[in-house]
Amino acid sequence: xxxxxxxxxxxxxxxxxxxxxxxxxxxxxxxxxxxxxxxxxxxxxxxxxxxxxxxxxxxxxxxxxxxxxxxxxxxxxxxxxxxxxxxxxxxxxxxxxxxxxxxxxxxxxxxxxxxxxxxxxxxxxxxxxxxxxxxxxxxxxxxxxxxxxxxxxxxxxxxxxxxxxxxxxxxxxxxxxxxxxxxxxxxxxxxxxxxxxxxxxxxxxxxxxxxxxxxxxxxxxxxxxxxxxxxxxxxxxxxxxxxxxxxxxxxxxxxxxxxxxxxxxxxxxxxxxx
Amino acid sequence: xxxxxxxxxxxxxxxxxxxxxxxxxxxxxxxxxxxxxxxxxxxxxxxxxxxxxxxxxxxxxxxxxxxxxxxxxxxxxxxxxxxxxxxxxxxxxxxxxxxxxxxxxxxxxxxxxxxxxxxxxxxxxxxxxxxxxxxxxxxxxxxxxxxxxxxxxxxxxxxxxxxxxxxxxxxxxxxxxxxxxxxxxxxxxxxxxxxxxxxxxxxxxxxxxxxxxxxxxxxxxxxxxxxxxxxxxxxxxxxxxxxxxxxxxxxxxxxxxxxxxxxxxxxxxxxxxxxxxxxxxxxxx
Numbered sequence: 344x345x346x347x348x349x350x351x352x353x354x355x356x357x358x359x360x361x362x363x364x365x366x367x368x369x370x371x372x373x374x375x376x377x378x379x380x381x382x383x384x385x386x387x388x389x390x391x392x393x394x395x396x397x398x399x400x401x402x403x404x405x406x407x408x409x410x411x412x413x414x415x416x417x418x419x420x421x422x423x424x425x426x427x428x429x430x431x432x433x434x435x436x437x438x439x440x441x442x443x444x445x446x447x448x449x450x451x452x453x454x455x456x457x458x459x460x461x462x463x464x465x466x467x468x469x470x471x472x473x474x475x476x477x478x479x480x481x482x483x484x485x486x487x488x489x490x491x492x493x494x495x496x497x498x499x500x501x502x503x504x505x506x507x508x509x510x511x512x513x514x515x516x517x518x519x520x521x522x523x524x525x526x527x528x529x530x531x532x533x534x535x536x537x538x539x540x541x542x543x544x545x546x547x548x549x550x551x552x553x554x555x556x557x558x559x560x561x562x563x564x565x566x567x568x569x570x571x572x573x574x575x576x577x578x579x580x581x582x583x584x585x586x587x588x589x590x591x592x593x594x595x596x597x598x599x600x601x602x603x604x605x606x607x608x609x610x611x612x613x614x615x616x617x
Numbered sequence: 618x619x620x621x622x623x624x625x626x627x628x629x630x631x632x633x634x635x636x637x638x639x640x641x642x643x644x645x646x647x648x649x650x651x652x653x654x655x656x657x658x659x660x661x662x663x664x665x666x667x668x669x670x671x672x673x674x675x676x677x678x679x680x681x682x683x684x685x686x687x688x689x690x691x692x693x694x695x696x697x698x699x700x701x702x703x704x705x706x707x708x709x710x711x712x713x714x715x716x717x718x719x720x721x722x723x724x725x726x727x728x729x730x731x732x733x734x735x736x737x738x739x740x741x742x743x744x745x746x747x748x749x750x751x752x753x754x755x756x757x758x759x760x761x762x763x764x765x766x767x768x769x770x771x772x773x774x775x776x777x778x779x780x781x782x783x784x785x786x787x788x789x790x791x792x793x794x795x796x797x798x799x800x801x802x803x804x805x806x807x808x809x810x811x812x813x814x815x816x817x818x819x820x821x822x823x824x825x826x827x828x829x830x831x832x833x834x835x836x837x838x839x840x841x842x843x844x845x846x847x848x849x850x851x852x853x854x855x856x857x858x859x860x861x862x863x864x865x866x867x868x869x870x871x872x873x874x875x876x877x878x879x880x881x882x883x884x885x886x887x888x889x890x891x892x893x894x895x896x897x898x899x900x901x902x
Contacts, residue, residue, distance in 0.1 A: 391796075391800055392800070393796050393799070393800070423802065423804055426802040427801075427802035428802075429802065430800055430801045430802035433800070434800055434801070435796070435797070435800055437793035437796065437797065438793075439793060442792040442793055442794060443792075443793040443794050443797060444794055445794045445812050445816070446816070447812075447815055447816055448812070456803075456811075457801050460801050460802055460803055461801075461802070503797070506797065506801070507797070507800075509801070510801055510802075
Protein backbone atom coordinates (compact mmCIF):
# COMPACT_ATOMS: atom_id res chain seq x y z
CA UNK A 344 0.00 0.00 0.00
CA UNK A 345 2.81 2.39 0.92
CA UNK A 346 5.80 2.30 -1.33
CA UNK A 347 8.97 4.26 -0.79
CA UNK A 348 11.50 4.27 -3.61
CA UNK A 349 15.03 5.68 -3.56
CA UNK A 350 14.09 8.27 -0.98
CA UNK A 351 16.84 10.79 -0.32
CA UNK A 352 17.26 13.82 1.92
CA UNK A 353 20.16 16.22 2.02
CA UNK A 354 20.75 19.00 4.51
CA UNK A 355 23.40 21.04 2.77
CA UNK A 356 26.32 18.64 2.22
CA UNK A 357 25.05 16.16 4.76
CA UNK A 358 23.05 13.23 3.43
CA UNK A 359 20.52 12.31 6.14
CA UNK A 360 18.60 9.72 4.15
CA UNK A 361 20.26 7.87 1.30
CA UNK A 362 18.46 5.67 -1.21
CA UNK A 363 15.82 4.27 1.12
CA UNK A 364 13.44 1.80 -0.52
CA UNK A 365 10.79 -0.30 1.19
CA UNK A 366 7.10 -1.04 1.14
CA UNK A 367 4.40 -1.45 3.73
CA UNK A 368 1.53 -3.77 2.84
CA UNK A 369 -2.10 -3.21 3.76
CA UNK A 370 -2.71 -3.98 7.46
CA UNK A 371 1.05 -4.42 7.74
CA UNK A 372 3.31 -3.39 10.56
CA UNK A 373 6.84 -2.29 9.82
CA UNK A 374 9.48 -0.98 12.19
CA UNK A 375 12.34 1.25 11.20
CA UNK A 376 15.11 0.80 13.74
CA UNK A 377 18.30 2.73 14.20
CA UNK A 378 20.17 4.92 16.61
CA UNK A 379 19.76 8.70 16.88
CA UNK A 380 20.88 10.38 13.68
CA UNK A 381 20.37 7.31 11.52
CA UNK A 382 17.76 9.14 9.45
CA UNK A 383 14.73 7.20 10.61
CA UNK A 384 12.74 10.18 11.86
CA UNK A 385 13.58 12.22 8.76
CA UNK A 386 12.31 9.32 6.66
CA UNK A 387 9.05 9.31 8.63
CA UNK A 388 8.60 13.06 8.33
CA UNK A 389 9.12 12.91 4.58
CA UNK A 390 6.56 10.15 4.23
CA UNK A 391 4.07 12.18 6.29
CA UNK A 392 4.80 15.27 4.21
CA UNK A 393 6.28 17.39 6.98
CA UNK A 394 9.64 17.49 5.23
CA UNK A 395 10.53 17.86 1.56
CA UNK A 396 12.39 14.95 0.03
CA UNK A 397 15.49 15.79 -1.99
CA UNK A 398 14.77 12.87 -4.27
CA UNK A 399 12.85 9.65 -4.68
CA UNK A 400 9.21 8.67 -4.63
CA UNK A 401 6.55 8.08 -2.04
CA UNK A 402 3.50 6.25 -3.33
CA UNK A 403 0.29 5.40 -1.53
CA UNK A 404 -1.77 2.78 -3.38
CA UNK A 405 0.30 3.38 -6.46
CA UNK A 406 -0.32 7.11 -6.46
CA UNK A 407 2.51 9.60 -6.03
CA UNK A 408 2.06 11.50 -2.80
CA UNK A 409 3.99 14.42 -4.10
CA UNK A 410 7.52 15.38 -3.28
CA UNK A 411 6.59 16.87 0.06
CA UNK A 412 5.81 19.98 1.88
CA UNK A 413 6.71 22.93 -0.33
CA UNK A 414 4.94 21.73 -3.40
CA UNK A 415 2.19 20.44 -1.20
CA UNK A 416 1.64 23.87 0.24
CA UNK A 417 1.21 25.37 -3.20
CA UNK A 418 -1.40 22.82 -4.04
CA UNK A 419 -3.11 23.29 -0.71
CA UNK A 420 -3.79 26.85 -1.59
CA UNK A 421 -5.86 25.58 -4.47
CA UNK A 422 -7.56 22.61 -2.87
CA UNK A 423 -7.92 22.11 0.83
CA UNK A 424 -9.96 19.00 0.05
CA UNK A 425 -6.84 17.35 -1.29
CA UNK A 426 -5.04 18.20 1.89
CA UNK A 427 -7.63 16.38 3.90
CA UNK A 428 -7.52 13.44 1.52
CA UNK A 429 -3.79 13.22 2.27
CA UNK A 430 -4.69 13.29 5.94
CA UNK A 431 -6.86 10.23 5.42
CA UNK A 432 -3.86 8.42 3.95
CA UNK A 433 -1.26 9.03 6.63
CA UNK A 434 -1.38 10.25 10.22
CA UNK A 435 1.42 10.51 12.71
CA UNK A 436 1.87 10.27 16.48
CA UNK A 437 4.83 12.20 17.79
CA UNK A 438 7.45 11.43 20.39
CA UNK A 439 6.78 14.14 22.95
CA UNK A 440 3.39 13.59 24.59
CA UNK A 441 3.67 16.94 26.36
CA UNK A 442 3.64 19.13 23.29
CA UNK A 443 1.72 17.05 20.78
CA UNK A 444 -1.55 18.43 22.13
CA UNK A 445 -2.56 22.10 22.20
CA UNK A 446 -2.21 23.00 25.89
CA UNK A 447 -5.30 25.24 25.80
CA UNK A 448 -7.56 22.70 24.15
CA UNK A 449 -9.47 20.05 26.05
CA UNK A 450 -8.76 16.53 24.87
CA UNK A 451 -12.32 15.91 23.72
CA UNK A 452 -12.32 19.17 21.78
CA UNK A 453 -9.05 18.26 20.07
CA UNK A 454 -10.47 14.95 18.90
CA UNK A 455 -13.73 16.63 17.89
CA UNK A 456 -11.82 19.17 15.81
CA UNK A 457 -10.00 16.36 14.01
CA UNK A 458 -13.24 14.48 13.34
CA UNK A 459 -15.00 17.62 12.10
CA UNK A 460 -12.20 18.25 9.61
CA UNK A 461 -12.93 14.96 7.91
CA UNK A 462 -16.62 14.34 8.36
CA UNK A 463 -19.54 16.73 8.30
CA UNK A 464 -21.61 15.38 11.15
CA UNK A 465 -24.52 16.80 13.13
CA UNK A 466 -23.58 17.69 16.71
CA UNK A 467 -24.95 14.55 18.34
CA UNK A 468 -23.28 12.17 15.89
CA UNK A 469 -20.02 14.13 16.23
CA UNK A 470 -20.19 13.68 19.99
CA UNK A 471 -20.88 9.97 19.54
CA UNK A 472 -17.94 9.58 17.17
CA UNK A 473 -15.61 11.40 19.59
CA UNK A 474 -16.80 9.20 22.45
CA UNK A 475 -16.21 6.13 20.28
CA UNK A 476 -12.65 7.20 19.44
CA UNK A 477 -11.80 8.08 23.03
CA UNK A 478 -13.26 4.80 24.17
CA UNK A 479 -11.14 2.96 21.61
CA UNK A 480 -7.96 4.39 23.17
CA UNK A 481 -9.24 3.92 26.72
CA UNK A 482 -9.97 7.49 27.81
CA UNK A 483 -13.08 8.26 29.85
CA UNK A 484 -15.39 11.30 29.98
CA UNK A 485 -13.48 12.93 32.80
CA UNK A 486 -10.22 12.75 30.84
CA UNK A 487 -11.97 13.98 27.70
CA UNK A 488 -13.05 17.11 29.57
CA UNK A 489 -9.53 17.71 30.92
CA UNK A 490 -6.76 19.91 29.62
CA UNK A 491 -3.63 18.03 28.52
CA UNK A 492 -1.67 19.18 31.57
CA UNK A 493 -4.06 17.26 33.84
CA UNK A 494 -3.23 14.00 32.05
CA UNK A 495 -0.28 11.66 32.35
CA UNK A 496 2.13 11.05 29.49
CA UNK A 497 0.46 7.79 28.58
CA UNK A 498 -2.99 9.37 28.60
CA UNK A 499 -1.81 12.20 26.39
CA UNK A 500 -0.33 9.74 23.94
CA UNK A 501 -3.68 7.92 23.90
CA UNK A 502 -5.37 11.22 23.12
CA UNK A 503 -2.90 11.88 20.31
CA UNK A 504 -3.63 8.42 18.89
CA UNK A 505 -7.39 9.08 19.08
CA UNK A 506 -6.89 12.38 17.24
CA UNK A 507 -4.87 10.67 14.52
CA UNK A 508 -7.48 7.93 14.17
CA UNK A 509 -10.19 10.56 13.70
CA UNK A 510 -9.03 10.89 10.10
CA UNK A 511 -9.39 7.12 9.67
CA UNK A 512 -5.95 6.92 8.12
CA UNK A 513 -4.71 3.97 6.10
CA UNK A 514 -1.29 4.32 7.66
CA UNK A 515 -0.33 5.46 11.14
CA UNK A 516 3.27 6.53 11.69
CA UNK A 517 4.52 6.33 15.27
CA UNK A 518 7.65 8.41 15.66
CA UNK A 519 9.22 7.14 18.90
CA UNK A 520 5.67 7.38 20.22
CA UNK A 521 6.33 5.33 23.33
CA UNK A 522 9.95 6.32 23.97
CA UNK A 523 9.05 8.99 26.52
CA UNK A 524 6.78 6.72 28.55
CA UNK A 525 7.30 4.36 31.48
CA UNK A 526 7.95 0.76 30.53
CA UNK A 527 4.60 -0.48 31.86
CA UNK A 528 2.76 2.32 30.06
CA UNK A 529 4.75 1.53 26.91
CA UNK A 530 3.39 -2.00 27.01
CA UNK A 531 -0.17 -0.68 27.38
CA UNK A 532 0.18 1.64 24.41
CA UNK A 533 1.80 -1.04 22.25
CA UNK A 534 -1.06 -3.40 23.10
CA UNK A 535 -3.54 -0.66 22.24
CA UNK A 536 -1.87 -0.11 18.87
CA UNK A 537 -1.85 -3.82 18.06
CA UNK A 538 -5.54 -3.87 18.97
CA UNK A 539 -6.30 -0.89 16.76
CA UNK A 540 -4.46 -2.49 13.87
CA UNK A 541 -6.54 -5.64 14.28
CA UNK A 542 -9.84 -3.74 14.55
CA UNK A 543 -9.43 -1.02 11.95
CA UNK A 544 -6.85 -2.48 9.61
CA UNK A 545 -4.64 0.59 9.92
CA UNK A 546 -1.12 -0.18 8.80
CA UNK A 547 1.51 0.80 11.36
CA UNK A 548 4.93 2.27 10.70
CA UNK A 549 7.04 2.34 13.85
CA UNK A 550 10.05 4.55 14.13
CA UNK A 551 11.98 3.39 17.15
CA UNK A 552 15.33 2.57 18.67
CA UNK A 553 13.75 0.07 21.04
CA UNK A 554 14.28 -3.47 19.76
CA UNK A 555 12.25 -4.90 22.61
CA UNK A 556 9.13 -3.05 21.46
CA UNK A 557 9.71 -4.08 17.85
CA UNK A 558 9.50 -7.75 18.76
CA UNK A 559 5.98 -7.29 20.12
CA UNK A 560 4.41 -5.11 17.53
CA UNK A 561 5.95 -5.48 14.08
CA UNK A 562 5.96 -8.09 11.33
CA UNK A 563 8.91 -6.70 9.47
CA UNK A 564 11.75 -4.44 10.36
CA UNK A 565 14.44 -2.53 8.63
CA UNK A 566 17.60 -1.30 10.22
CA UNK A 567 19.03 2.07 9.25
CA UNK A 568 22.53 3.34 9.82
CA UNK A 569 23.84 6.72 8.66
CA UNK A 570 20.87 7.21 6.34
CA UNK A 571 21.11 3.82 4.65
CA UNK A 572 19.14 0.62 5.09
CA UNK A 573 21.60 -2.03 6.24
CA UNK A 574 19.20 -4.85 6.96
CA UNK A 575 15.60 -5.67 6.06
CA UNK A 576 13.42 -8.66 6.83
CA UNK A 577 10.84 -10.28 9.12
CA UNK A 578 11.39 -9.27 12.74
CA UNK A 579 11.94 -12.81 14.04
CA UNK A 580 14.54 -13.54 11.37
CA UNK A 581 16.46 -10.32 11.80
CA UNK A 582 16.55 -10.55 15.58
CA UNK A 583 17.47 -14.25 15.61
CA UNK A 584 20.02 -14.11 12.85
CA UNK A 585 21.31 -10.61 12.22
CA UNK A 586 23.48 -10.37 9.10
CA UNK A 587 24.92 -6.89 9.35
CA UNK A 588 27.48 -6.08 12.08
CA UNK A 589 25.55 -2.90 13.00
CA UNK A 590 22.40 -4.90 13.65
CA UNK A 591 24.39 -7.33 15.80
CA UNK A 592 25.74 -4.41 17.78
CA UNK A 593 22.26 -2.97 18.26
CA UNK A 594 20.91 -6.29 19.46
CA UNK A 595 23.89 -6.84 21.74
CA UNK A 596 23.35 -3.45 23.34
CA UNK A 597 19.86 -4.33 24.59
CA UNK A 598 19.97 -5.04 28.33
CA UNK A 599 18.98 -8.65 28.95
CA UNK A 600 18.46 -10.73 32.11
CA UNK A 601 21.86 -11.30 33.66
CA UNK A 602 23.17 -8.08 32.18
CA UNK A 603 25.78 -6.48 34.39
CA UNK A 604 26.49 -2.80 33.98
CA UNK A 605 30.19 -2.29 33.37
CA UNK A 606 31.95 1.01 33.08
CA UNK A 607 34.55 1.44 30.46
CA UNK A 608 37.74 1.99 32.42
CA UNK A 609 40.69 3.94 31.25
CA UNK A 610 43.92 1.86 31.43
CA UNK A 611 45.54 4.10 34.04
CA UNK A 612 42.66 3.63 36.47
CA UNK A 613 42.60 -0.10 35.76
CA UNK A 614 46.32 -0.36 36.53
CA UNK A 615 45.82 1.20 39.94
CA UNK A 616 43.29 -1.43 40.92
CA UNK A 617 44.62 -4.33 43.04
CA UNK B 618 20.96 22.00 44.75
CA UNK B 619 18.09 20.62 46.77
CA UNK B 620 17.67 23.82 48.71
CA UNK B 621 17.62 25.85 45.50
CA UNK B 622 14.91 23.57 44.22
CA UNK B 623 12.82 24.07 47.32
CA UNK B 624 13.38 27.79 47.27
CA UNK B 625 11.93 27.93 43.77
CA UNK B 626 8.90 25.91 44.73
CA UNK B 627 8.34 28.02 47.80
CA UNK B 628 8.48 31.34 45.95
CA UNK B 629 5.95 30.19 43.37
CA UNK B 630 3.39 32.99 43.15
CA UNK B 631 0.08 32.27 44.76
CA UNK B 632 -2.94 34.47 45.43
CA UNK B 633 -2.53 36.60 48.54
CA UNK B 634 1.26 36.79 48.38
CA UNK B 635 2.75 40.29 48.61
CA UNK B 636 3.87 40.31 44.97
CA UNK B 637 0.35 39.48 43.86
CA UNK B 638 -1.06 42.24 46.02
CA UNK B 639 1.27 44.67 44.23
CA UNK B 640 -0.03 43.44 40.90
CA UNK B 641 -3.60 43.80 42.11
CA UNK B 642 -2.94 47.34 43.35
CA UNK B 643 -1.29 48.24 40.04
CA UNK B 644 -4.30 46.81 38.24
CA UNK B 645 -6.61 48.96 40.39
CA UNK B 646 -4.61 52.10 39.60
CA UNK B 647 -4.71 51.29 35.88
CA UNK B 648 -8.44 50.60 36.14
CA UNK B 649 -9.04 53.91 37.92
CA UNK B 650 -7.23 55.89 35.27
CA UNK B 651 -8.98 54.08 32.45
CA UNK B 652 -12.26 54.89 34.17
CA UNK B 653 -11.21 58.55 34.44
CA UNK B 654 -10.23 58.56 30.77
CA UNK B 655 -13.69 57.34 29.82
CA UNK B 656 -15.86 59.27 32.30
CA UNK B 657 -13.49 62.09 33.34
CA UNK B 658 -15.28 64.98 31.61
CA UNK B 659 -18.47 64.09 33.53
CA UNK B 660 -16.71 64.04 36.89
CA UNK B 661 -14.65 67.24 36.90
CA UNK B 662 -15.62 69.70 39.67
CA UNK B 663 -14.76 72.72 37.47
CA UNK B 664 -14.52 73.37 33.74
CA UNK B 665 -10.90 72.40 32.99
CA UNK B 666 -10.24 75.44 30.80
CA UNK B 667 -12.08 78.05 32.89
CA UNK B 668 -9.58 80.77 33.84
CA UNK B 669 -9.84 82.79 37.03
CA UNK B 670 -7.34 85.68 36.90
CA UNK B 671 -8.05 86.64 40.51
CA UNK B 672 -7.14 83.18 41.81
CA UNK B 673 -3.83 82.15 40.22
CA UNK B 674 -1.31 79.82 41.91
CA UNK B 675 -3.78 79.10 44.68
CA UNK B 676 -2.90 76.42 47.20
CA UNK B 677 -5.16 73.50 48.06
CA UNK B 678 -8.58 74.52 49.33
CA UNK B 679 -12.09 73.10 49.61
CA UNK B 680 -13.10 74.45 46.19
CA UNK B 681 -9.77 73.65 44.49
CA UNK B 682 -8.52 70.43 46.07
CA UNK B 683 -5.15 70.58 44.31
CA UNK B 684 -5.04 74.34 43.89
CA UNK B 685 -4.93 76.29 40.64
CA UNK B 686 -2.39 76.96 37.91
CA UNK B 687 -0.90 80.17 36.50
CA UNK B 688 -4.24 81.10 34.90
CA UNK B 689 -6.32 80.16 37.92
CA UNK B 690 -7.60 76.95 36.31
CA UNK B 691 -8.55 74.13 38.69
CA UNK B 692 -5.69 71.59 38.65
CA UNK B 693 -7.71 68.55 39.74
CA UNK B 694 -10.21 69.16 36.95
CA UNK B 695 -7.40 69.58 34.43
CA UNK B 696 -5.66 66.39 35.57
CA UNK B 697 -8.90 64.40 35.32
CA UNK B 698 -9.88 65.91 32.01
CA UNK B 699 -6.34 65.33 30.71
CA UNK B 700 -6.43 61.61 31.43
CA UNK B 701 -8.21 60.90 28.19
CA UNK B 702 -5.72 62.74 25.98
CA UNK B 703 -2.77 61.36 27.94
CA UNK B 704 -3.94 57.74 27.72
CA UNK B 705 -5.60 57.74 24.30
CA UNK B 706 -2.42 58.50 22.33
CA UNK B 707 -0.33 55.67 23.86
CA UNK B 708 -3.37 53.39 23.59
CA UNK B 709 -3.46 53.98 19.84
CA UNK B 710 0.32 53.47 19.61
CA UNK B 711 0.12 50.17 21.46
CA UNK B 712 -3.02 48.97 19.66
CA UNK B 713 -1.47 49.59 16.24
CA UNK B 714 2.01 48.28 17.03
CA UNK B 715 0.67 45.21 18.86
CA UNK B 716 -1.74 44.26 16.09
CA UNK B 717 0.74 44.83 13.28
CA UNK B 718 3.64 43.41 15.28
CA UNK B 719 1.82 40.19 16.16
CA UNK B 720 0.77 39.74 12.55
CA UNK B 721 4.32 40.34 11.31
CA UNK B 722 5.70 37.97 13.93
CA UNK B 723 3.28 35.22 12.92
CA UNK B 724 3.98 35.66 9.22
CA UNK B 725 7.75 35.60 9.82
CA UNK B 726 7.56 32.60 12.14
CA UNK B 727 5.17 30.64 9.95
CA UNK B 728 6.78 31.07 6.55
CA UNK B 729 10.38 31.39 7.72
CA UNK B 730 13.11 31.60 5.09
CA UNK B 731 13.73 34.87 3.28
CA UNK B 732 10.48 36.39 4.53
CA UNK B 733 11.56 35.90 8.14
CA UNK B 734 15.03 37.31 7.39
CA UNK B 735 13.46 40.32 5.68
CA UNK B 736 11.07 41.07 8.54
CA UNK B 737 13.76 40.61 11.18
CA UNK B 738 16.24 42.74 9.26
CA UNK B 739 13.76 45.54 8.67
CA UNK B 740 12.81 45.55 12.33
CA UNK B 741 16.45 45.69 13.39
CA UNK B 742 16.79 48.85 11.32
CA UNK B 743 13.72 50.38 12.98
CA UNK B 744 14.95 49.22 16.37
CA UNK B 745 18.27 50.94 15.81
CA UNK B 746 16.47 54.26 15.46
CA UNK B 747 15.38 55.77 18.81
CA UNK B 748 11.59 56.04 18.84
CA UNK B 749 11.40 59.37 20.59
CA UNK B 750 13.82 61.02 18.17
CA UNK B 751 11.89 59.61 15.24
CA UNK B 752 8.65 61.02 16.70
CA UNK B 753 10.21 64.43 17.32
CA UNK B 754 11.59 64.45 13.79
CA UNK B 755 8.23 63.58 12.28
CA UNK B 756 6.50 66.20 14.41
CA UNK B 757 9.05 68.79 13.31
CA UNK B 758 8.44 67.94 9.66
CA UNK B 759 4.65 67.58 9.71
CA UNK B 760 3.96 70.25 12.30
CA UNK B 761 2.81 70.02 15.89
CA UNK B 762 -0.12 67.82 16.89
CA UNK B 763 -0.42 64.25 18.10
CA UNK B 764 -1.17 62.47 14.82
CA UNK B 765 2.33 62.42 13.35
CA UNK B 766 4.10 61.40 16.59
CA UNK B 767 1.53 58.66 17.20
CA UNK B 768 2.17 57.22 13.74
CA UNK B 769 5.93 57.45 14.26
CA UNK B 770 5.77 55.84 17.70
CA UNK B 771 3.52 53.05 16.38
CA UNK B 772 6.27 52.14 13.93
CA UNK B 773 9.00 52.61 16.55
CA UNK B 774 7.23 50.23 18.94
CA UNK B 775 6.78 47.51 16.29
CA UNK B 776 10.11 45.76 16.99
CA UNK B 777 9.47 45.63 20.74
CA UNK B 778 6.37 43.51 20.19
CA UNK B 779 7.44 41.66 17.07
CA UNK B 780 10.80 40.41 18.32
CA UNK B 781 9.42 38.80 21.43
CA UNK B 782 6.31 37.42 19.78
CA UNK B 783 8.28 36.14 16.78
CA UNK B 784 10.63 34.02 18.85
CA UNK B 785 7.72 32.63 20.86
CA UNK B 786 5.78 32.01 17.65
CA UNK B 787 8.69 30.10 16.11
CA UNK B 788 8.82 27.91 19.20
CA UNK B 789 5.06 27.40 19.09
CA UNK B 790 4.98 26.72 15.38
CA UNK B 791 7.54 23.93 15.79
CA UNK B 792 5.57 22.12 18.46
CA UNK B 793 4.29 18.75 17.24
CA UNK B 794 0.65 19.68 17.78
CA UNK B 795 0.93 22.15 14.89
CA UNK B 796 2.38 19.41 12.67
CA UNK B 797 -0.45 17.14 13.79
CA UNK B 798 -3.03 19.76 12.76
CA UNK B 799 -1.32 20.20 9.40
CA UNK B 800 -1.32 16.46 8.82
CA UNK B 801 -5.03 16.37 9.64
CA UNK B 802 -5.50 18.91 6.86
CA UNK B 803 -6.53 21.82 9.07
CA UNK B 804 -6.57 25.09 7.10
CA UNK B 805 -3.71 27.42 7.98
CA UNK B 806 -6.12 30.18 8.98
CA UNK B 807 -7.70 27.83 11.48
CA UNK B 808 -4.35 26.86 12.96
CA UNK B 809 -3.46 30.55 13.35
CA UNK B 810 -6.74 31.75 14.80
CA UNK B 811 -7.71 28.78 16.92
CA UNK B 812 -4.33 27.57 18.12
CA UNK B 813 -1.32 29.84 17.61
CA UNK B 814 -2.89 33.19 18.50
CA UNK B 815 -4.69 32.03 21.65
CA UNK B 816 -1.48 30.40 22.87
CA UNK B 817 0.53 33.55 22.18
CA UNK B 818 -2.20 35.78 23.64
CA UNK B 819 -0.84 36.05 27.20
CA UNK B 820 2.60 37.02 25.93
CA UNK B 821 1.12 39.66 23.63
CA UNK B 822 -0.95 41.04 26.51
CA UNK B 823 2.10 41.29 28.76
CA UNK B 824 4.18 43.00 26.07
CA UNK B 825 1.36 45.44 25.32
CA UNK B 826 0.90 46.28 29.00
CA UNK B 827 4.58 46.98 29.61
CA UNK B 828 4.87 48.82 26.29
CA UNK B 829 1.93 51.05 27.23
CA UNK B 830 3.86 52.61 30.10
CA UNK B 831 6.79 53.45 27.85
CA UNK B 832 4.53 54.77 25.11
CA UNK B 833 2.76 57.06 27.59
CA UNK B 834 6.11 58.40 28.72
CA UNK B 835 7.17 59.05 25.12
CA UNK B 836 3.92 60.79 24.21
CA UNK B 837 4.17 62.95 27.35
CA UNK B 838 7.74 63.82 26.44
CA UNK B 839 6.69 64.91 22.96
CA UNK B 840 3.96 67.11 24.40
CA UNK B 841 6.42 68.44 26.96
CA UNK B 842 8.65 69.51 24.07
CA UNK B 843 5.67 71.37 22.60
CA UNK B 844 5.34 69.09 19.57
CA UNK B 845 2.31 67.07 20.67
CA UNK B 846 -0.82 68.34 22.35
CA UNK B 847 -1.23 72.10 22.14
CA UNK B 848 -2.47 74.60 24.77
CA UNK B 849 -4.96 74.86 26.28
CA UNK B 850 -5.40 71.05 26.21
CA UNK B 851 -4.89 69.63 29.69
CA UNK B 852 -2.50 66.89 28.52
CA UNK B 853 -0.12 65.85 31.30
CA UNK B 854 3.17 66.28 29.48
CA UNK B 855 2.07 69.70 28.35
CA UNK B 856 1.00 70.56 31.90
CA UNK B 857 4.47 69.68 33.20
CA UNK B 858 5.96 72.09 30.65
CA UNK B 859 3.36 74.82 31.33
CA UNK B 860 3.99 74.61 35.05
CA UNK B 861 7.76 74.89 34.77
CA UNK B 862 7.98 78.73 34.89
CA UNK B 863 5.69 78.79 37.95
CA UNK B 864 8.11 76.63 39.92
CA UNK B 865 10.39 79.65 40.26
CA UNK B 866 7.38 81.68 41.36
CA UNK B 867 7.01 79.26 44.28
CA UNK B 868 4.03 77.38 42.83
CA UNK B 869 5.25 73.96 41.69
CA UNK B 870 1.83 72.28 41.91
CA UNK B 871 0.99 72.12 38.19
CA UNK B 872 4.25 70.41 37.14
CA UNK B 873 4.34 68.37 40.30
CA UNK B 874 0.86 66.87 40.05
CA UNK B 875 1.02 66.30 36.30
CA UNK B 876 4.43 64.66 36.72
CA UNK B 877 3.11 62.52 39.56
CA UNK B 878 0.18 61.43 37.42
CA UNK B 879 2.56 60.34 34.64
CA UNK B 880 4.80 58.57 37.14
CA UNK B 881 1.90 56.79 38.79
CA UNK B 882 0.44 55.49 35.53
CA UNK B 883 3.80 54.40 34.08
CA UNK B 884 4.79 52.57 37.26
CA UNK B 885 1.33 50.99 37.52
CA UNK B 886 1.47 49.68 33.94
CA UNK B 887 4.97 48.35 34.48
CA UNK B 888 4.08 46.55 37.70
CA UNK B 889 0.90 45.20 36.14
CA UNK B 890 2.88 43.97 33.14
CA UNK B 891 5.53 42.17 35.18
CA UNK B 892 2.86 40.76 37.49
CA UNK B 893 0.84 39.45 34.55
CA UNK B 894 3.99 38.02 33.04
CA UNK B 895 4.68 36.12 36.24
CA UNK B 896 1.16 34.80 36.47
CA UNK B 897 0.43 34.10 32.81
CA UNK B 898 3.85 33.09 31.53
CA UNK B 899 5.40 31.83 34.75
CA UNK B 900 5.32 28.20 33.80
CA UNK B 901 6.83 28.81 30.37
CA UNK B 902 9.42 31.40 31.26
